[in-house]
Amino acid sequence: MTEPNPPTRAVALLHSTHDPATYEALTRKHRLTIVYTVHTDVAAVLAALIVVQHALEHAADAVVIPHLGALEPRTPWWVVTQAADLITGTQEYPLRSAVTTQHRTEQ
Structure with a gap:
């Protein structure tokens, strides 16, 4: 028998300044099973590309980045x-939400 709502497979991107308590709270709140963890302090563009690669490789449905808050338009994090x-x-952005967000800001 399978669970009605199994945990979500996720990749975590942790910056050296991340708060472990925030990370733990997010994994519990969203019922995440972390399938891969990236520890990096590289620039946002490179970090976003790295985490996308790992999300694809590990068939993750979500990426958790606890040190980020609300995203500004046109930041590299939208690629995730x-x-x-x-x-x-502080926020949740569903799959493909970059398309609708970018479309709204261009009008």
């Missing part, structure tokens, strides 16, 4: 939503 749901310390 092309591969998976994005969960930050």
